[in-house]
Amino acid sequence: MQSHFDLFGLPPAFALDKEALEKAYREIQSQVHPDRFAHAGDAERRASLQWTTRVNEAYRILKDPVQRAKHILELHGVDVEFETNTQMPTDFLLQQLELREELEAAQQKKDASLLDALKKSLEGQKQLLESEIGNAIDQKKNYAGAAGPVRKLMFLDRLDSEIDSAYEEIE
Amino acid sequence: MALLQIAEPGMSPAPHEHRLAVGIDLGTTNSLVATVRSGMAVVLADSLGRPLLPSVVRYHAGGKVEVGYAAQAKQAIDPKNTIASAKRFMGRGLKDVAHSESAPYDFVDAPGMVQVRTVAGTKSPVEVSSEILKVLRERAELSLQGNISGAVITVPAYFDDAQRQATKDAGKLAGLNVLRLLNEPTAAAIAYGLENASEGTYAVYDLGGGTFDLSILKLSRGVFEVVATSGDSMLGGDDFDQRVFCWAVEQAKLPPLGARDMRLLQMKAREAKEYLTFHGEAPLTAKLSSGELVDLSLDTETFCSITQTLVNKTLVPVRKALRDAGLTVEDIKGVVMVGGATRMPQVQRAVAEFFRRDPLNNLDPDKVVALGAAMQANVLAGNKPQGEDWLLLDVIPLSLGVETMGGLAEKIIARNTTIPAAKAQEFTTFKDGQTGMSFHVVQGERELVSDCRSLARFELKGIPPMAAGAARIRVTYQVDADGLLHVSARESTSGVEASVAVKPSYGLADADIERMLRDSFEHAKEDVHARALAEYRVDGQRLLEATRAALSQDEQMLDADERELIRHSMLSLEKLLPGSDHRAIKQAVDALNRATEEFAQRRMDAGIRRALAGKKIGSL
Numbered sequence: 112m113q114s115h116f117d118l119f120g121l122p123p124a125f126a127l128d129k130e131a132l133e134k135a136y137r138e139i140q141s142q143v144h145p146d147r148f149a150h151a152g153d154a155e156r157r158a159s160l161q162w163t164t165r166v167n168e169a170y171r172i173l174k175d176p177v178q179r180a181k182h183i184l185e186l187h188g189v190d191v192e193f194e195t196n197t198q199m200p201t202d203f204l205l206q207q208l209e210l211r212e213e214l215e216a217a218q219q220k221k222d223a224s225l226l227d228a229l230k231k232s233l234e235g236q237k238q239l240l241e242s243e244i245g246n247a248i249d250q251k252k253n254y255a256g257a258a259g260p261v262r263k264l265m266f267l268d269r270l271d272s273e274i275d276s277a278y279e280e281i282e
Numbered sequence: 283m284a285l286l287q288i289a290e291p292g293m294s295p296a297p298h299e300h301r302l303a304v305g306i307d308l309g310t311t312n313s314l315v316a317t318v319r320s321g322m323a324v325v326l327a328d329s330l331g332r333p334l335l336p337s338v339v340r341y342h343a344g345g346k347v348e349v350g351y352a353a354q355a356k357q358a359i360d361p362k363n364t365i366a367s368a369k370r371f372m373g374r375g376l377k378d379v380a381h382s383e384s385a386p387y388d389f390v391d392a393p394g395m396v397q398v399r400t401v402a403g404t405k406s407p408v409e410v411s412s413e414i415l416k417v418l419r420e421r422a423e424l425s426l427q428g429n430i431s432g433a434v435i436t437v438p439a440y441f442d443d444a445q446r447q448a449t450k451d452a453g454k455l456a457g458l459n460v461l462r463l464l465n466e467p468t469a470a471a472i473a474y475g476l477e478n479a480s481e482g483t484y485a486v487y488d489l490g491g492g493t494f495d496l497s498i499l500k501l502s503r504g505v506f507e508v509v510a511t512s513g514d515s516m517l518g519g520d521d522f523d524q525r526v527f528c529w530a531v532e533q534a535k536l537p538p539l540g541a542r543d544m545r546l547l548q549m550k551a552r553e554a555k556e557y558l559t560f561h562g563e564a565p566l567t568a569k570l571s572s573g574e575l576v577d578l579s580l581d582t583e584t585f586c587s588i589t590q591t592l593v594n595k596t597l598v599p600v601r602k603a604l605r606d607a608g609l610t611v612e613d614i615k616g617v618v619m620v621g622g623a624t625r626m627p628q629v630q631r632a633v634a635e636f637f638r639r640d641p642l643n644n645l646d647p648d649k650v651v652a653l654g655a656a657m658q659a660n661v662l663a664g665n666k667p668q669g670e671d672w673l674l675l676d677v678i679p680l681s682l683g684v685e686t687m688g689g690l691a692e693k694i695i696a697r698n699t700t701i702p703a704a705k706a707q708e709f710t711t712f713k714d715g716q717t718g719m720s721f722h723v724v725q726g727e728r729e730l731v732s733d734c735r736s737l738a739r740f741e742l743k744g745i746p747p748m749a750a751g752a753a754r755i756r757v758t759y760q761v762d763a764d765g766l767l768h769v770s771a772r773e774s775t776s777g778v779e780a781s782v783a784v785k786p787s788y789g790l791a792d793a794d795i796e797r798m799l800r801d802s803f804e805h806a807k808e809d810v811h812a813r814a815l816a817e818y819r820v821d822g823q824r825l826l827e828a829t830r831a832a833l834s835q836d837e838q839m840l841d842a843d844e845r846e847l848i849r850h851s852m853l854s855l856e857k858l859l860p861g862s863d864h865r866a867i868k869q870a871v872d873a874l875n876r877a878t879e880e881f882a883q884r885r886m887d888a889g890i891r892r893a894l895a896g897k898k899i900g901s902l
Contacts, residue, residue: 159886
């Protein structure tokens with residue numbers, strides 16, 4: 112299978128040149144997008160739909176750190192085991208528990224500023240994890256070793272979207 | 283996008299004549315049609331020079347239909363047969379329609395979509411909308427002196443699948459070739475962005491008659507990318523009228539009103555609202571059928587206080603879209619105001635306060651959507667050479683999910699995913715010899731299926747009988763560039779294509795559409811066969827033209843046999859086109875489509891290679 116990186120002509124690294132990705136994405140889209148084929152025959156319109164869908168999916172995956180890391184690991188035969196491996200270091204779990212308690216407290220108090228603070232601290236933790244993942248993948252080429260931090264990052268992403276839903280509830 | 287011009291020698295697109303394409307803003311209150319004429323987008327006015335067409339349709343007993351100002355003038359006299367704001371009912375059941383109790387219609391809670399009983403029979407909102415579209419089509423054909431080859435119809439960005447499908451059906455029913463459904467705020471962004479050569483991140487605040495949308499777009503040379511969209515498809519200028527109406531009823535201590543009085547007072551409420559945009563105080567007087575005179579005066583302060591909650595309600599989606607985009611108010615370079623309801627000073631003030639900057643009002647908020655739609659229609663019709671056109675990347679407004687055990691919705695495509703998008707899921711059978719399976723697709727953000735909107739139930743049939751757990755059924759959910767869902771399924775161990783019968787929970791089944799088409803033909807005394815023949819001819823002509831252009835660019839991608847097959851299929855289609863056998867033409871079109879399938883794939887591959895080669899040359 113062609114990797115998502117190949118599709119955009121990018122090196123398969125966790126560190127991402129966002130501008131290069133965006134540029135390649137737009138250039139490919141301007142060749143294959145359905146808007147270019149609104150007056151074409153069914154075969155071309157179908158091919159355009161399939162390609163655009165594929166390009167959008169690849170772009171979405173590469174833009175998202177968790178999905179990007181997962182894709183690289185899969186290219187190296189490592190399964191991140193999002194669904195099956197729930198083992199996490201105790202200190203990480205304790206920290207997660209604390210963050211969730213903070214989230215609940217903010218929800219109960221209907222205090223958006225508490226959510227803001229929580230989101231900010233989460234952002235810092237995510238950045239730390241991302242550099243850990245980048246180090247494992249790009250420098251050490253330790254793909255199996257990257258799986259743990261990727262799972263942690265996914266945990267934080269989930270919390271992040273829970274914070275977003277909390278904003279909606281408060282409003 | 284200059285880089286796109288890196289092309290192989292001899293690759294010049296085949297010239298073709300200018301195709302007439304229009305953009306239509308099918309609004310809750312007013313509708314418009316626009317086109318691009320000598321490079322300029324213009325709204326087409328009626329014979330009296332009026333650009334707007336009130337979205338009001340009046341049915342007469344004899345089958346005559348009045349649309350626009352004439353119908354609007356009769357609203358209070360003939361409220362039950364004069365349908366306004368039909369857009370609010372598109373793809374909706376009766377229980378989903380807000381204020382249905384104060385609408386003067388005879389609603390019929392039909393399965394799928396609410397309908398209205400009139401003297402001319404029961405009408406669905408799709409039929410009502412198609413009457414508006416027909417008038418706009420005729421207006422455009424008269425003004426442009428020719429047949430319209432395609433139309434872009436705009437929809438609120440926050441419209442769900444059923445509402446979009448209903449809009450597309452209305453277009454088809456009106457005899458339009460719907461090139462694309464375009465989101466209203468995106469259309470406005472095109473018009474605004476091209477007019478002002480804007481770059482950066484913009485928000486579009488679109489408060490129409492019946493819907494509210496907020497979209498955040500990144501504009502950069504030649505690309506309009508929607509990063510997030512949010513809204514409320516049940517909030518618009520109509521609700522402000524409704525507040526004024528309720529206030530008037532309360533102030534004048536009126537008893538429950540009949541349909542005529544209700545309509546009359548609602549119109550007076552709207553007039554008062556519009557008057558307040560430029561004045562500090564508005565009179566609200568109406569003579570009811572009982573002879574009672576309502577004589578009130580509404581001042582700005584009261585108006586603001588009775589509508590404050592509505593204004594605040596628009597800010598909820600604004601915050602949500604910003605969060606989804608991962609942006610803050612500081613990142614927004616400008617806020618484009620769209621929709622007549624944004625003229626209200628309290629709306630302007632609230633937006634300015636929230637974004638901490640004055641909103642952009644330099645384009646007519648009534649026309650900007652139609653103008654953007656016309657520009658996009660012009661591009662889709664292929665009237666702009668590559669390199670001068672632009673790219674539009676839009677998103678799906680609401681998450682799609684499937685029902686799983688326990689009534690939970692499992693998300694398959696998340697909101698704000700760039701479309702077209704697809705997701706495949708694998709299922710297996712749990713009984714020996716099981717040949718069918720049923721699915722329920724929903725749209726919405728909540729966890730429980732019962733809190734989401736039911737989109738469709740479908741059944742898979744024709745799974746080859748196997749032991750339990752042996753079959754591998756791959757279901758693919760594809761959202762196309764119109765934001766519409768298509769479902770297909772395949773059993774992968776046997777390769778059998780399972781048939782998918784999608785039964786829309788809301789919206790119309792194909793049979794309903796057919797019936798409406800037949801009805802409209804009977805009425806118009808048009809021949810169904812003649813129409814089908816005309817449609818297939820246009821289709822065939824378009825396909826021949828496209829294939830010729832493709833061959834002249836990329837013939838070298840084919841071997842002799844493949845070339846021969848395509849040429850042969852083209853020839854048989856060419857021969858059949860002047861004939862009158864529409865089925866034969868359809869078959870020849872299908873055959874040519876099949877013959878060019880592989881060619882189309884190769885051309886796409888080459889396009890991608892070209893794009894990447896261009897990038898490398900460009901980055902040297």
